[in-house]
Amino acid sequence: MASDKSDLLQGTLDMLVLKIVALEPVHGYGIAQRIQQISREVLQVQQGSLYPALHRLEKRGWLKADWRESETGREAKFYSLTRLGRKQLDAETANWDRLAGAVELILKTAE
Amino acid sequence: MFFRKKLERRLESEIDYHIERVTQSYVAQGMDAHEARRQALLEFGGATQIREDLRDVHRSRWLADLRQDLAYAARTLRRSPGFLACAVMTLGLGIGANTAIFSLIDALMLRPMPVVHDPARLVQISRMIPEHCEDCRISYPLFEYFRDRLSSVSGAFIVMDIAHEITVDGVDENVNADEVSGASYSALGLAPAAGRLLGPEDDAAPTPVAVISYDYWRRRFGLNPAAIGKSIVYANTALTIVGVEPEGFEGIEPWRTRDFTAPLSMTDRLGGGNGGWKRQWDLNFFEMMARLKPGVSIARANAEIASVFGVWRTDKARELPGPFYRQRFLKERALAMPGLAGLNGLRVDFIKPLGILMGIVALVLLLACANLSGLLLARASSRQREISIRRAIGAGNGRLTRQFLAESLLLAACGAIAGLAIAQWFGRALVTMMANGDQLPLGVSPDWRIFAFTGAISLLACIFAGLAPGLSAGRVSVNPALKETRAGGGHRSLGRLLVVAQLAISMTLLVGAGLFIRTLVKLYSVDTGIRRGGIFVFNLNAKHHFPPERSVEIQTAIVDRLRSLPGVTFATAANMLPLTGGLWTRQVQPEGYTFHAGEDDSAAFNSIAPQYFGVTGTPLLLGRDFNQRDTETASPVAIVSQTFARAFFGGQPPLGRHVTSNKVTYEVVGVAKDAKYEGLRQGVPRTMYIPWVQQGDMALENRSQPMGYTYLARVASGDPMRLSALVAHAIPEIEPAMHMWNPQTLDAYVNRSMLNERMMATLGGFFGLLALIVACLGIFGILAFQVSRRTNEIGVRVALGATRNDIVRLVMREVTMLLAPGCAIGAVCAVWLARFANSFLFGVTSTDPAALALAAGTLAVSTLAAGFLPALRAARIDPMAALRCD
Numbered sequence: 002m003a004s005d006k007s008d009l010l011q012g013t014l015d016m017l018v019l020k021i022v023a024l025e026p027v028h029g030y031g032i033a034q035r036i037q038q039i040s041r042e043v044l045q046v047q048q049g050s051l052y053p054a055l056h057r058l059e060k061r062g063w064l065k066a067d068w069r070e071s072e073t074g075r076e077a078k079f080y081s082l083t084r085l086g087r088k089q090l091d092a093e094t095a096n097w098d099r100l101a102g103a104v105e106l107i108l109k110t111a112e
Numbered sequence: 113m114f115f116r117k118k119l120e121r122r123l124e125s126e127i128d129y130h131i132e133r134v135t136q137s138y139v140a141q142g143m144d145a146h147e148a149r150r151q152a153l154l155e156f157g158g159a160t161q162i163r164e165d166l167r168d169v170h171r172s173r174w175l176a177d178l179r180q181d182l183a184y185a186a187r188t189l190r191r192s193p194g195f196l197a198c199a200v201m202t203l204g205l206g207i208g209a210n211t212a213i214f215s216l217i218d219a220l221m222l223r224p225m226p227v228v229h230d231p232a233r234l235v236q237i238s239r240m241i242p243e244h245c246e247d248c249r250i251s252y253p254l255f256e257y258f259r260d261r262l263s264s265v266s267g268a269f270i271v272m273d274i275a276h277e278i279t280v281d282g283v284d285e286n287v288n289a290d291e292v293s294g295a296s297y298s299a300l301g302l303a304p305a306a307g308r309l310l311g312p313e314d315d316a317a318p319t320p321v322a323v324i325s326y327d328y329w330r331r332r333f334g335l336n337p338a339a340i341g342k343s344i345v346y347a348n349t350a351l352t353i354v355g356v357e358p359e360g361f362e363g364i365e366p367w368r369t370r371d372f373t374a375p376l377s378m379t380d381r382l383g384g385g386n387g388g389w390k391r392q393w394d395l396n397f398f399e400m401m402a403r404l405k406p407g408v409s410i411a412r413a414n415a416e417i418a419s420v421f422g423v424w425r426t427d428k429a430r431e432l433p434g435p436f437y438r439q440r441f442l443k444e445r446a447l448a449m450p451g452l453a454g455l456n457g458l459r460v461d462f463i464k465p466l467g468i469l470m471g472i473v474a475l476v477l478l479l480a481c482a483n484l485s486g487l488l489l490a491r492a493s494s495r496q497r498e499i500s501i502r503r504a505i506g507a508g509n510g511r512l513t514r515q516f517l518a519e520s521l522l523l524a525a526c527g528a529i530a531g532l533a534i535a536q537w538f539g540r541a542l543v544t545m546m547a548n549g550d551q552l553p554l555g556v557s558p559d560w561r562i563f564a565f566t567g568a569i570s571l572l573a574c575i576f577a578g579l580a581p582g583l584s585a586g587r588v589s590v591n592p593a594l595k596e597t598r599a600g601g602g603h604r605s606l607g608r609l610l611v612v613a614q615l616a617i618s619m620t621l622l623v624g625a626g627l628f629i630r631t632l633v634k635l636y637s638v639d640t641g642i643r644r645g646g647i648f649v650f651n652l653n654a655k656h657h658f659p660p661e662r663s664v665e666i667q668t669a670i671v672d673r674l675r676s677l678p679g680v681t682f683a684t685a686a687n688m689l690p691l692t693g694g695l696w697t698r699q700v701q702p703e704g705y706t707f708h709a710g711e712d713d714s715a716a717f718n719s720i721a722p723q724y725f726g727v728t729g730t731p732l733l734l735g736r737d738f739n740q741r742d743t744e745t746a747s748p749v750a751i752v753s754q755t756f757a758r759a760f761f762g763g764q765p766p767l768g769r770h771v772t773s774n775k776v777t778y779e780v781v782g783v784a785k786d787a788k789y790e791g792l793r794q795g796v797p798r799t800m801y802i803p804w805v806q807q808g809d810m811a812l813e814n815r816s817q818p819m820g821y822t823y824l825a826r827v828a829s830g831d832p833m834r835l836s837a838l839v840a841h842a843i844p845e846i847e848p849a850m851h852m853w854n855p856q857t858l859d860a861y862v863n864r865s866m867l868n869e870r871m872m873a874t875l876g877g878f879f880g881l882l883a884l885i886v887a888c889l890g891i892f893g894i895l896a897f898q899v900s901r902r903t904n905e906i907g908v909r910v911a912l913g914a915t916r917n918d919i920v921r922l923v924m925r926e927v928t929m930l931l932a933p934g935c936a937i938g939a940v941c942a943v944w945l946a947r948f949a950n951s952f953l954f955g956v957t958s959t960d961p962a963a964l965a966l967a968a969g970t971l972a973v974s975t976l977a978a979g980f981l982p983a984l985r986a987a988r989i990d991p992m993a994a995l996r997c998d
Contacts, residue, residue, distance in 0.1 A: 002980040029126060030133040048130065049157045049165070068122075075127045078122070102772070 009024050014046070014098060019082065019090040022064060026081035028071060029055055053082060063089050120922070123166050129435070131156055173720060189522060196526075199484050202886055203527025204399050206480030207566040208534025209473040209553035209879075214373040214538055214562035216546075217466050219364055221459040227361040229301025233404045234451035235265065235418060239396070247456045250446075253393040254424065255293075255400050258446075261420050263449075264400035264413040268298030270399050271364065274374070274382060274990045277653050279345040280332065280402055287371035289346070290363065291379060297323075299403050300364070305329070307340045307355030314375035321375065322351035326359040330346040338538065344372060347382045348656040364401065364454040393428060401451050403818060413448045420928040433699070435710040460796025462546065465868045468949050472624065472762040472879050477566060479638045479883055481573035483890045484523070488574070490897040492516070520574035527574075528567045535563065545871055547865045611894050612934045618880075618887035619938020619971055622946065625873075625880030626963030627946060627956055634955030635866060641787030642690050645730030647858035648691065648825045648832035650839060652818055654850040660815045664744070664805055668817050669846045671721050674825045677838055680724035681826040682926035685804060687816065688718040690728060691788050702760035703770040716789060716797035717754060717773075719804045719816070725751075725784055726825045735767050735782030742803040749806075750778035753799035754786045760798075771800065776809045778802060791865055793954055818850065824858070832857045872952055885969065887934075888978040891927065895982040897921060906986050916987040923983035924976065931975050935968050942967070 021027065021035045031054070033046045058064045063086030071077035082090070131152045138148035156162070176959040191198045225229040237258060239248040250258075252270070261269040277284070294312035302309060305326050314321065322344050324332075328436060333339035343350040351374055363370035380387055389395050404413055421444075429438045449456050470788045502512060543552055658666065667685060674683035688694050691932045697714040707713045722738045725731070733754065742749055750771060757766040759778075769780045776823065778800075786796040807815050899906070906919055914922075945956030956963060 028129065030130045033130075047157065048155070052127070052162055053165040053169055060169060071129070073133070073817055075129060075132070076125070078126045083676075101976050 007033040011099070014050060015058060016090070016093040017044075018051075018054060019086055019093065020064065022080050023082045023087065023090055025078040026067075028079050030077075044057070058086070060085075086100060118610035118962060122245065123163060124267040127156070127162070132295075148439045161462045175516070176511075181515050182522060184515065185519040185522045193492075195210055195487060196523075198889055199523050200488055200526045200530050200890070202237040202483050202889075203570050205526065205617050205882060206473075207528060207531025207563070207570055208479035208538055210470075210566045211479050211531060211535035211563045212542060213473050216542055217470065218562075220462060220466070221453050221456075225361075225364065225454050228301065228357050230403075232450075235404060235410060235413065235448040236450050236451040236456050237265075237268075237400045237446065238456075241467070247446075247449065248397075248470040249398055249557045250400055251396050252398060252463065254396075254446075255398060257424055258400065258402075258420065262402070262413070264408045264416045267295050267402060267407055269293045269296040269299050269400040269714050270376065270400045270403035271296070272376070272379070273365070273370075275657055276371075277346070278372075279655070279671045280342065288363075288368050290365075291376045291382070292373055292639060293376045293535045296373075299401070302361060304356050305356040305358050307353070308336055309355050309357065310375050315377055315929055316534065318381055319375055320349055320378065320381070321354045322372045323355045323357060324353055324368060324372045325357045325363070326361065329356045330343040343481035349378070349381050351378070352780065355357065364451075365457065366454045367458045370468060379947055386805075399455050399457075401455070402448075406987055410450065411824045417448055433471050434707075434713060436712050436714075439710065448652050461868075464951065465871055468872065468952070469875060471948070472621065472876065473615050475621055476879055476883065477569065478888055479614055479621075481516075481570060482568070482610050482613045483886050484612065485573055485576060486607055486890050487893055488520070488523075489607045489610070490770050490893050491770070497520055509554075517575060521571070524567070524571040524574040527570055528563075531566065531570075532563065539870045545874075546867070546940065548867050567574075573679040605935025607894050607897075608930060610903050611930050612937070613889050614887045615931060615934025615971065615975065616937035616941060618883035619935050620942040621876075621883040622880045622967035622970060623939065623942035623963055624946065625876040626966050627949070627953055627958070627960060628869070630873040630956045630960065630963055631952065631954045632866070632869050633887070635869060636791045638788070638792045638819055640691060640792065641728075641730050641785050642858075644691070644858045644862055646827050646829070646854070647727060648827065648831055648835045648839075649822055649861060650836075650855040651822055651853045652850050653853040654817070654819050654845065654847070656849060657817055658847075663817050665723070666805065666847050666850070667821065670818065670823060670843070672873050673846060674823060674839070675723075677825065677842075679827045679830065680825045680835070681828050682723040683823070684724040685721040685821040686718055686724055687720075687804070687821050687860065688716070688789060689822050689824075689858070690789055691791060691858075692789075692865055695790055698762075698773050700800065701772045703772075704764075705760045712928050715773075716799045718789075718799060718801050719807075719821075720801050721821075722802050723802070724824075727824045728787065729826075730787045731785045733783045733785055735780070737782065738801075738803045742806065743806045743853055744807070744859075746806075748776050748778045749781045749803065751784055751801040752780055753801075754785055754799040755796050756800060757783050760882055773800070781872065792862075814922070818847075849886050869952065869954070872949075880967075884974055887971070888974050891930065891975045892978040892981065895923060895926065895979050896985070898926070899982045899986045902986075903989055903994045906989050907991040910989060910994075911991040919987040920980075920983045923986050924979060927976055927979035927983075935971060938971075939968070 004101075008106055017036055018032055021032050027035070029052060033048065033051055036044050036046050053066065059066055059080070063083060064080045065080050065083050066080050068076050071079075131149070132873065134152035134155060135148045136143070138151055139145055143151065195604065227236070236247065237250070238246075239250055239254075240246050241248055250270075255268070255270050255692075262268070270293045274289050274291055276287045276289050278287055278289075279285075292310060294310060294315035297309040300312065304323075307331075309323055310321070313319075324339065324344075329335055329339055332922050340353055340355065342353050344353060345351075351372075353372075379385060379389055379449075389397055412703050425442060425444065432438045432441055451643075454457070502515075506584060546552055652670075671683055671685055673681060677683075688696055696717045698717045699713050701713070720738070722740070722742075725737055732751070735751070738749065738751070752771070754765060760771075761769055766780050766783050770777050771780065772778075777901075784799075784801065787799070788794065788796055789799070790797070804816070804821065810816075825832070827835065834857070836852075838856065840852045843850055906922075909919065909922075942964070943959050946953075950958060
């Protein structure tokens with residue numbers, strides 16, 4: 002089971018986090034869950050990199066955080082996207098598309 | 113700190129939440145609760161590591177790096193203590209001197225009077241007589257004239273400082289006091305701390321009351337309310353204390369703090385006058401202040417004052433005898449000056465010297481910055497290797513630049529601290545110098561604005577110099593520098609430029625110092641007509657006035673007693689002292705002389721006791737001295753000066769001629785050599801000496817009092833001041849109501865009259881010397897550095913047959929190349945700047961060749977000497993070692 006899981010590519014974690022937070026305000030545990038669920042358990046997020054990434058994004062002004070009651074009734078830190086974050090997400094998505102397209106092109110032509 | 117704790121707590125609870133949720137999901141899958149938590153923790157990984165990473169995100173990286181940079185900078189600086197000491201001292205002097213002098217300027221003329229309401233609207237209105245004074249006092253009639261006619265000001269009032277021998281509760285003491293007109297306190301917007309202040313009602317009739325200052329209240333009465341109602345006995349008059357001025361108010365004279373204030377209406381009773389001050393428009397005793405009306409600018413007030421004074425001038429000029437006085441009087445002007453810091457007396461005295469000193473210290477600061485920049489540049493170049501190593505192990509450009517910035521910052525901070533200490537010390541020294549033996553209650557606390565300003569300038573200099581190598585560090589490619597090929601650095605020419613600048617500034621300061629010192633020397637060598645060494649002088653203070661017969665008795669007794677003191681060869685008294693600035697002029701009509709229209713018909717008078725010429729050492733050229741037979745009832749006699757005799761008697765023998773003045777005809781019985789009275793710079797006046805007992809022309813109440821004379825005694829040898837204790841003891845024996853005041857030597861008196869010149873020469877010389885040292889350090893630094901960089905070039909030259917002399921010459925040529933333009937630029941600047949100091953110069957011009965040559969010579973010799981050491985080191989370079997070095 003473990004061998005099926007892939008580690009995230011360096012630099013893509015930020016983009017994924019932004020994308021997930023863009024849907025609705027969510028806490029750190031939720032983000033880790035979503036990434037795994039949406040990627041159908043393929044992508045494994047290391048908590049060791051998730052939380053520093055969240056704090057870094059918050060510090061850069063892409064995410065804002067507030068403490069509110071979670072679905073379990075306990076206080077949790079919910080992250081949501083700022084306008085700056087939205088812009089960043091667009092830019093990173095576009096960038097990713099370009100990169101992915103290029104990689105695919107190379108792989109196809111090489112066949 | 114609080115913020116940090118809160119951050120920690122929040123981090124903790126965020127992580128907790130995550131672990132709890134994971135645990136719950138495992139429990140939902142059927143895992144045992146304990147095992148589920150263990151698994152969740154395991155999965156989360158090194159929680160401590162994550163916490164540390166999270167903290168890293170929040171902790172400012174920049175700050176941490178800065179701390180590291182500063183620590184590294186401190187270590188590097190400690191490794192070169194010579195450089196550190198030199199840089200910090202130079203900077204400290206620049207910052208300190210500027211701060212001290214600006215603080216003084218601020219204290220004298222910019223700092224608003226405390227407690228006073230809206231001091232910025234206050235003005236001082238005074239007369240200005242060209243080449244005589246800018247803030248001449250005014251007469252009571254002129255005050256009334258202004259008060260009643262000026263529409264641009266309100267609340268006009270006048271002040272006069274009075275003598276200060278009082279008795280309170282039976283205890284005698286010396287205090288500072290003023291007399292003020294009624295509007296004074298309301299114009300200043302002051303409210304009493306206790307009792308009442310003076311008001312217009314005190315003007316109407318003589319009211320024997322006094323208001324004391326808060327400080328005197330505290331000092332003398334311990335803030336006891338019972339002080340009100342007590343009496344201050346002054347000049348045989350008891351003044352009842354009616355109130356206390358507000359706390360913090362120190363009077364309106366920035367150079368003294370007054371202890372009590374009496375109404376102007378008491379002038380006659382306190383000063384023994386007869387109301388003449390109120391009627392006579394030529395008795396200029398008062399200083400006037402007023403408040404600008406709302407919306408009126410000082411320029412508009414001045415326009416009105418000029419036109420109102422114009423009418424007064426034309427009016428009064430008619431009363432003057434003869435065109436000479438009329439023309440002189442018509443040159444007078446009146447003007448309003450800002451009064452926010454109080455009266456302008458000291459400002460007028462010191463604004464020019466302080467302004468020039470400010471210019472000098474600004475140059476010193478510039479010099480300090482240039483020197484520091486040069487040092488930093490040289491240092492940075494010699495650190496190319498270190499920079500390359502740091503780059504090689506991965507330091508970024510930004511990081512390197514920041515490293516240099518940190519060093520600059522540290523240097524500037526140390527310099528600022530040194531500057532603050534120097535400012536304190538220097539400020540105190542300056543005030544002592546300006547007080548000139550008196551007391552000058554000026555605050556010398558450093559002014560923070562100027563401290564910040566000079567600090568910022570030095571910081572900028574540091575940053576500029578620190579950054580240049582930092583920036584060029586980016587251009588250093590790792591390889592060649594590591595191989596230490598000694599290619600010429602990019603900032604070599606900048607370094608040379610800085611040395612030329614330092615030499616030019618030093619040259620300017622040295623020329624200035626030369627001019628000021630030569631001025632002082634010339635002043636001291638002026639022929640004054642008197643021998644001023646060995647003369648003891650003093651004045652008298654009395655509690656009240658004496659009737660005329662008693663006055664003569666006392667005066668004669670004092671002079672007789674002086675003559676009997678051991679070691680005294682001559683003793684006398686005079687109402688005008690040579691070289692001290694005073695001049696008492698009266699109109700004269702010499703026998704057989706016709707004045708042409710507009711000619712000055714006045715002569716300087718001096719009322720003297722016998723032996724005057726013995727004391728001053730002024731030779732009597734013809735005739736005799738006054739003696740015991742020249743009594744009040746004997747026929748009036750006079751001694752005239754050489755210049756007087758030449759001007760009015762031409763080639764005729766002067767003895768036996770007559771001179772009439774104020775309806776008394778004097779027979780000339782002697783001719784004395786010329787002596788200076790006004791000061792060393794001024795010419796000799798046409799002087800007429802008359803015996804002090806012959807005052808037949810004076811109304812009885814106007815006759816002079818013993819206090820109106822200065823008493824002089826010449827001693828054969830030793831310090832004249834040893835007479836002081838003897839005289840102090842003798843005076844009360846002669847008259848109990850009197851005591852000695854202001855004892856000193858005539859030499860000290862004259863020295864004091866040259867305060868500004870001495871100050872300029874001392875400080876000019878000091879800063880000139882300082883500049884010389886700094887410039888030498890600069891040139892030494894740059895040469896030593898260049899020699900070390902050119903080691904292998906020199907090695908090659910020596911290997912190719914250059915002798916030691918050749919090498920020394922090579923380096924010395926370098927010095928000359930820097931020295932020549934430095935001297936030239938400095939000389940031009942000095943000549944240009946010296947125009948501003950022209951009024952301080954005496955016997956020299958701003959282009960004085962001797963001062964220029966002296967400065968250039970001193971600078972050349974010192975810099976050549978400074979350059980000789982590195983040159984010698986270059987000459988000692990062993991070619992083999994030099995070549996193997998790479």
